[in-house]
Amino acid sequence: MKRYISSAVLILALLFGSLAQAQNAQISGTVVDSLNRSAVVGAYVAVSRNVPDAKPEYVTTDVNGKFSFTGLSKETAYLVKVTYLSYKDFTKIITLTSESQDLGTIQLTEAVANLKEVKVIGQVTAMEQKGDTTQFNAAAFKTNPDATTEDLIQKMPGITVTNGTVTAHGETVNRVLVDGKPFFGDDAALTLKSLPAEIVDKIEVFDKLSDQAQFTGFDDGNGQKTINIVTKADRKMGQFGKVFAGYGLDNRYQAGGNVSFFKGDQRISVIGLSNNINMQNFSGQDLLGVTGGGGRGGGSSGNFMVGNQSGITGTNSFGLNYANKFGKKVEVTGSYFFNRTGNVNEQTTSQEYFLAQADSNQFYNEASRTSSTNANHRLNFRVEYNIDPKNSLIVTPRLNFQDNQSGSFKTGLTTLANGSKINGLDNTQSNLNKGYNFSNDLLFRHSFEKKGRTISLNVNTQLNDRNGTRNLYSRNLYYANFGLPEFSVRGDTTDQLSYTYSDGVTLGGNVIYTEPISKTGQLQLNYGLTVSNSNSSRETFNMSFDENTYTDLDTLLSNNFDNRYVTNRAGLGYRYRKNSWSANLGVDFQNTGLYSQQLAPYNTKVDQSFTNFLPNFMLTYRSKTGTQFRTSFRSSTSQPSISQLQNVIDNSNPLSLTAGNPNLKQEYRNMFNVRYSLAGAARPYSLNAMVFLTQTNNAIVNSTIIAQEPTTLPSGIVLERGARLTSPINVDGSWNARSFLAYGKPIAPLKLNLNVTTGFNYVRSPGMINNVPNFSNTYAVSQGLVLSSNVSEKLDFTVSYSGNYNIVRNSIQPNLNNNYYTQGVTGRVNWIFGKGFVVQSDINNQSYRGLGEGFNQNFTLWNASVGKKFLKNNAGELKLTVFDILKQNNSITRNVTETYVQDVTNRVLTQYAMLTFTYTLKNFGKMPSGDSNRRRDYEGEGGGFRNRGDGGRGPGGF
Incomplete structure (x- = not known):
C-alpha cells in the first residue's frame, strides 16, 4: 500500500512540476525605430493567446526598448502586438516551442498617412501599477492652461508639495527626471516649477536604484524616491x-x-x-x-x-x-x-x-535680527x-x-x-x-556572453x-x-x-x-x-x-x-x-x-x-x-x-x-x-x-x-x-x-x-x-x-x-x-x-x-x-x-x-x-x-521610463 501511495505522490509531483514548468515560458524582444535604430521607450506590448476573445497582458518597453513576458505556456500559440503613437502597429503570431523565445529586434515604421481628427470620449485610467512603478495618467487630472507640473502632481493620490519639499507615498522625493533624464541636477522643486502641466503625458513614481544596482539587479540601499515626467509625443519638439x-x-x-x-x-x-x-x-x-x-x-x-x-x-x-x-x-x-x-x-x-x-x-527667551547674503554656483x-x-x-x-x-x-x-x-x-x-x-x-x-554574468567597477x-x-x-x-x-x-x-x-x-x-x-x-x-x-x-x-x-x-x-x-x-x-x-x-x-x-x-x-x-x-x-x-x-x-x-x-x-x-x-x-x-x-x-x-x-x-x-x-x-x-x-x-x-x-x-x-x-x-x-x-x-x-x-x-x-x-x-x-x-x-x-x-x-x-x-x-x-x-x-x-x-x-x-x-x-x-x-x-x-529624431523617445533595479531586468538580471 505504501508503495502505491509513494508512486501516486511521485506521479502528482511530476505532473505539477511539468505544469509549473510548462507555465514558466517567456517571450522577450527589443523595439526600435526603423530609420535610426534608436530604442522606442514606452511602447505598449500586448500578448494574448491566439484564440477569440482572449484577454491580453500588457507591458511597456524600458529605456533600452526591451520587454519581456513570463508565466506563459509552452506549445501554445500567442498573438504579440506592439503599438506606439505615430508608428504602424506590429503584430506577429508565434508558438512557444521552448522555455524562452526572443523575438529579437522589432522595427517600427512611421505611420505617415494623414488622418482626420477623431474624438474619443471615455474614462481615462487615472493610476496603474506597472511592476515597481506607480504610473499616473495626466489626462485624468484636469488643470488650467497656466498650470505647472507642480500644480498637476498635487492632484495625484499620495503626492504632496510643502514648502518646496515633494513627498510621494510618505517619502521625500529626491530626484525628478524628464523622460528618464536629469533636469537641473537633483533639484526636484525647480524641475516641477519649470515645466508646464500641458506637456505631461504621464507621471511615474518609483524607487530609482543607483546606476550600479540598476545594472546588477541587486539593491545596494542607495536608491532614491524618484518622479519621472513623461512628456507627450507631440510636445517633444518646439519651444515653450x-x-x-x-x-x-x-x-x-x-x-x-x-x-x-x-x-x-x-x-x-x-x-x-x-x-x-x-x-x-x-x-x-x-x-x-x-x-x-x-x-x-x-x-x-x-x-x-x-x-x-x-x-x-x-x-x-x-x-x-x-x-x-x-x-x-x-x-x-x-x-x-x-x-x-x-x-x-x-x-x-x-x-x-x-x-x-x-x-x-x-x-x-531670545529675540534676534539677522541678515545674510548667499551666492552659489552649481554645475x-x-x-x-x-x-x-x-x-x-x-x-x-x-x-x-x-x-x-x-x-x-x-x-x-x-x-x-x-x-x-x-x-x-x-x-x-x-x-x-x-x-x-x-x-x-x-x-x-x-556584460559577459552568458546572460546574468556581469562585472561593474565604480570609482568615486x-x-x-x-x-x-x-x-x-x-x-x-x-x-x-x-x-x-x-x-x-x-x-x-x-x-x-x-x-x-x-x-x-x-x-x-x-x-x-x-x-x-x-x-x-x-x-x-x-x-x-x-x-x-x-x-x-x-x-x-x-x-x-x-x-x-x-x-x-x-x-x-x-x-x-x-x-x-x-x-x-x-x-x-x-x-x-x-x-x-x-x-x-x-x-x-x-x-x-x-x-x-x-x-x-x-x-x-x-x-x-x-x-x-x-x-x-x-x-x-x-x-x-x-x-x-x-x-x-x-x-x-x-x-x-x-x-x-x-x-x-x-x-x-x-x-x-x-x-x-x-x-x-x-x-x-x-x-x-x-x-x-x-x-x-x-x-x-x-x-x-x-x-x-x-x-x-x-x-x-x-x-x-x-x-x-x-x-x-x-x-x-x-x-x-x-x-x-x-x-x-x-x-x-x-x-x-x-x-x-x-x-x-x-x-x-x-x-x-x-x-x-x-x-x-x-x-x-x-x-x-x-x-x-x-x-x-x-x-x-x-x-x-x-x-x-x-x-x-x-x-x-x-x-x-x-x-x-x-x-x-x-x-x-x-x-x-x-x-x-x-x-x-x-x-x-x-x-x-x-x-x-x-x-x-x-x-x-x-x-x-x-x-x-x-x-x-x-x-x-x-x-x-x-x-x-x-x-x-x-x-x-x-x-x-x-x-x-x-x-x-x-x-x-x-x-x-x-x-x-x-x-x-x-x-x-x-x-x-x-x-x-x-x-x-x-x-x-x-x-x-x-x-x-527625420520626424523620429525631432519627436524623441516617447513613453515611460521604467526602473530596472530589483524586480526589473537590467543586463545583470533575468
Missing part, C-alpha cells in the same frame, strides 16, 4: 515657457521666466528669477557648509529647501539645463545654476529645558557612453561654489519658573564664509574646502538672587576674531560581480574600499586693548584636528526571481578604522576600529492585476562628522556653548519597512500603505550640561551659572517608527478627485541632561484630506485639510508632558471665464493649540487676484494681486528635542498689492521643411 514682470506697493517687485527648446533628444532650458517677495529658487546645495556644522544641534544645509528660509528674502537666480544624444553611443545631460539671495529675519525663541529637579527648570554633468552592447561607461561630476556673508544681533535672557533671572546677553556678530564641494563618480559596466572622488571669518562682540550678565530680586549683577565682555578652515578628500571604489546559478537564481560578490581624510582648524584671537587689535590668541577656543577613516567592505548576495515573486538576501562584512589626532591646543590621539556584519533582505510580490507587496530589512553604519569629533568650544552664544567629542563611535542602524499598494485599470481607487521602522545603536545625540553654579570645564573654560554646554555622545535606545496610508478615488458624478492620507509617527529620542539620561517620546497622528476638481480646464479648485496631533512624554519630568495640535484648512480656485477674464484666490487658515503662552494662535492668510488674457491665443495676461488681504500672516513652529521644547516665530511678508504682466510661449510641433524623414 513664460516670462513675467510685476511691481507693487512698498517697492515689491518680481521678474523672471523660463523658456525651453525641445528638439527630440536635444533639450535646452533657461530660467531666471529676480524678486523681493520670498519667491526662493534654490536647493540645500546653495547653503552648503556655511550655515553650521552638520551635527545634531548645529545648522545643517539639508534643512533648507526651496522656499523654506525664514524671514523675507530677495532672490536673483539664473539656470541653464542641457541634454542631448550624440550618435547612438553618447548621451549628455548637464546644468548650471546661479543663485544669490539676501535675507532679513526677526525671530523670537522660547525654550524650556527638562531638568531633573522640577523647581530648577530653566526658560530661555552638474552626466555623460553616458555605450561603448558597445556589452560595455558602458558613466561619468557624473558635480561642482558647487558658494560665498556667504551674514550678521546678527540678539538679546537673550535665562530665568527660573518663578521669574528669577539667571543670566542674559546682548550679542552682535558677523560672518564671512566661502567654500566649494566637488564630487565625481565613474562607473564601468560589462570627493573634495571639499571651507574657510570662514567671524567677529563676535557679546556683553554677558550673570545674576545672583539669594532670595532677593537682583541682589547682585556681574558681567563680562567677549570681543573676538576667529578664523576657521576645513578641507576633506575622499577616495573610494567597489567592484561587483554577478553570476547566474540557475534559471531563477543569481549570486553577487562585492568588495569596496573607501579612504577619507579631513582637517579642521580654528584660531580665535581676543581683542588686545593695549594694541587695539586682535592679537591675543585664545588657546582654549583654538584647535587643529586631523581625521582619517578607512573602510573595507566585502559581501555576498543571492537574488531569486520567479513569476510574481522576487527576493534578495545578502550580508556584508565591514571593517572601519578611525584615526583622529588633535594637534592644538594640546596633542591627543584616538585610534579605533569597528567590525560589523551588515545583513540585508528584500521580498517582493507583484501581481498582474496591480497588487504589490514589499518588505525589506537593511543594516548600515554612519560615521560622525568632523565637526562632531572636533573638541573645540564654539562660543557664538556665550550662554549656550557647543563642542565636539573625539571619542564618538559610529552609529549602527537597523531599518525595516513594509509597503503595500493596490492600483490598476480594473479598480476605481488606489491604495498605498507603508510602515518604516528604524532602530539605532550608538546613536549620536546631545549631552547638555546646565551649570547650577559657576563651573570650570576640563578645557579650562568657566561655565557660568545657568549657561549651557552641549556636546555629542553615543547612546542606545533611539527608535523611529513611521506609518502612512494614502487612498485616492475619482468621484465621477461630482467631477472630483478625493485623496485621503493618514499617518502615525513615533520617535524615541535619548539624551543626557546634567549627566541624567532623558528619553523624549513623541507620538504624532496626522490626517489629510484633499478634494480637487476635475470639472474643466476653465475651472480648477482644490479644498484640503491637514491636522496633526502631537503627544510629548519625557522621562525626567512627567509634569512637563505636553499635547499640542496644529491644523490647516486651505481652499484654492482658478476660474477663467468670458473673453479671457481670470479670477484666482487662495485662503489658508492655520490653528495652533497647546503651544507656549503667546504662541497659541488662529490666523487666516487670504490672497486673491483678477486678470485679463489678451494677444493672440491669449498669450498675454495682465493681473492684479493682493497678498494677505486680512493682514493676518504669521509664522509659528514648535520643535521638541530630548533636551528642550522650543517655540519660534519668524518675520513674515505682510499685505501688499502687485500688478504683473505675463507672456506665455507655446510653439510645438514645428519642423524644418524638407526634413520629414
Whole structure:
C-alpha cells in the first residue's frame, strides 16, 4: 500500500512540476525605430493567446526598448502586438516551442498617412501599477492652461508639495527626471516649477536604484524616491515657457521666466528669477557648509529647501539645463545654476529645558535680527557612453561654489519658573564664509556572453574646502538672587576674531560581480574600499586693548584636528526571481578604522576600529492585476562628522556653548519597512500603505550640561551659572517608527478627485541632561484630506485639510508632558471665464493649540487676484494681486528635542498689492521643411521610463 501511495505522490509531483514548468515560458524582444535604430521607450506590448476573445497582458518597453513576458505556456500559440503613437502597429503570431523565445529586434515604421481628427470620449485610467512603478495618467487630472507640473502632481493620490519639499507615498522625493533624464541636477522643486502641466503625458513614481544596482539587479540601499515626467509625443519638439514682470506697493517687485527648446533628444532650458517677495529658487546645495556644522544641534544645509528660509528674502537666480544624444553611443545631460539671495529675519525663541529637579527648570527667551547674503554656483554633468552592447561607461561630476556673508544681533535672557533671572546677553556678530564641494563618480559596466554574468567597477572622488571669518562682540550678565530680586549683577565682555578652515578628500571604489546559478537564481560578490581624510582648524584671537587689535590668541577656543577613516567592505548576495515573486538576501562584512589626532591646543590621539556584519533582505510580490507587496530589512553604519569629533568650544552664544567629542563611535542602524499598494485599470481607487521602522545603536545625540553654579570645564573654560554646554555622545535606545496610508478615488458624478492620507509617527529620542539620561517620546497622528476638481480646464479648485496631533512624554519630568495640535484648512480656485477674464484666490487658515503662552494662535492668510488674457491665443495676461488681504500672516513652529521644547516665530511678508504682466510661449510641433524623414529624431523617445533595479531586468538580471 505504501508503495502505491509513494508512486501516486511521485506521479502528482511530476505532473505539477511539468505544469509549473510548462507555465514558466517567456517571450522577450527589443523595439526600435526603423530609420535610426534608436530604442522606442514606452511602447505598449500586448500578448494574448491566439484564440477569440482572449484577454491580453500588457507591458511597456524600458529605456533600452526591451520587454519581456513570463508565466506563459509552452506549445501554445500567442498573438504579440506592439503599438506606439505615430508608428504602424506590429503584430506577429508565434508558438512557444521552448522555455524562452526572443523575438529579437522589432522595427517600427512611421505611420505617415494623414488622418482626420477623431474624438474619443471615455474614462481615462487615472493610476496603474506597472511592476515597481506607480504610473499616473495626466489626462485624468484636469488643470488650467497656466498650470505647472507642480500644480498637476498635487492632484495625484499620495503626492504632496510643502514648502518646496515633494513627498510621494510618505517619502521625500529626491530626484525628478524628464523622460528618464536629469533636469537641473537633483533639484526636484525647480524641475516641477519649470515645466508646464500641458506637456505631461504621464507621471511615474518609483524607487530609482543607483546606476550600479540598476545594472546588477541587486539593491545596494542607495536608491532614491524618484518622479519621472513623461512628456507627450507631440510636445517633444518646439519651444515653450513664460516670462513675467510685476511691481507693487512698498517697492515689491518680481521678474523672471523660463523658456525651453525641445528638439527630440536635444533639450535646452533657461530660467531666471529676480524678486523681493520670498519667491526662493534654490536647493540645500546653495547653503552648503556655511550655515553650521552638520551635527545634531548645529545648522545643517539639508534643512533648507526651496522656499523654506525664514524671514523675507530677495532672490536673483539664473539656470541653464542641457541634454542631448550624440550618435547612438553618447548621451549628455548637464546644468548650471546661479543663485544669490539676501535675507532679513526677526525671530523670537522660547525654550524650556527638562531638568531633573522640577523647581530648577530653566526658560530661555531670545529675540534676534539677522541678515545674510548667499551666492552659489552649481554645475552638474552626466555623460553616458555605450561603448558597445556589452560595455558602458558613466561619468557624473558635480561642482558647487558658494560665498556667504551674514550678521546678527540678539538679546537673550535665562530665568527660573518663578521669574528669577539667571543670566542674559546682548550679542552682535558677523560672518564671512566661502567654500566649494566637488564630487565625481565613474562607473564601468560589462556584460559577459552568458546572460546574468556581469562585472561593474565604480570609482568615486570627493573634495571639499571651507574657510570662514567671524567677529563676535557679546556683553554677558550673570545674576545672583539669594532670595532677593537682583541682589547682585556681574558681567563680562567677549570681543573676538576667529578664523576657521576645513578641507576633506575622499577616495573610494567597489567592484561587483554577478553570476547566474540557475534559471531563477543569481549570486553577487562585492568588495569596496573607501579612504577619507579631513582637517579642521580654528584660531580665535581676543581683542588686545593695549594694541587695539586682535592679537591675543585664545588657546582654549583654538584647535587643529586631523581625521582619517578607512573602510573595507566585502559581501555576498543571492537574488531569486520567479513569476510574481522576487527576493534578495545578502550580508556584508565591514571593517572601519578611525584615526583622529588633535594637534592644538594640546596633542591627543584616538585610534579605533569597528567590525560589523551588515545583513540585508528584500521580498517582493507583484501581481498582474496591480497588487504589490514589499518588505525589506537593511543594516548600515554612519560615521560622525568632523565637526562632531572636533573638541573645540564654539562660543557664538556665550550662554549656550557647543563642542565636539573625539571619542564618538559610529552609529549602527537597523531599518525595516513594509509597503503595500493596490492600483490598476480594473479598480476605481488606489491604495498605498507603508510602515518604516528604524532602530539605532550608538546613536549620536546631545549631552547638555546646565551649570547650577559657576563651573570650570576640563578645557579650562568657566561655565557660568545657568549657561549651557552641549556636546555629542553615543547612546542606545533611539527608535523611529513611521506609518502612512494614502487612498485616492475619482468621484465621477461630482467631477472630483478625493485623496485621503493618514499617518502615525513615533520617535524615541535619548539624551543626557546634567549627566541624567532623558528619553523624549513623541507620538504624532496626522490626517489629510484633499478634494480637487476635475470639472474643466476653465475651472480648477482644490479644498484640503491637514491636522496633526502631537503627544510629548519625557522621562525626567512627567509634569512637563505636553499635547499640542496644529491644523490647516486651505481652499484654492482658478476660474477663467468670458473673453479671457481670470479670477484666482487662495485662503489658508492655520490653528495652533497647546503651544507656549503667546504662541497659541488662529490666523487666516487670504490672497486673491483678477486678470485679463489678451494677444493672440491669449498669450498675454495682465493681473492684479493682493497678498494677505486680512493682514493676518504669521509664522509659528514648535520643535521638541530630548533636551528642550522650543517655540519660534519668524518675520513674515505682510499685505501688499502687485500688478504683473505675463507672456506665455507655446510653439510645438514645428519642423524644418524638407526634413520629414527625420520626424523620429525631432519627436524623441516617447513613453515611460521604467526602473530596472530589483524586480526589473537590467543586463545583470533575468
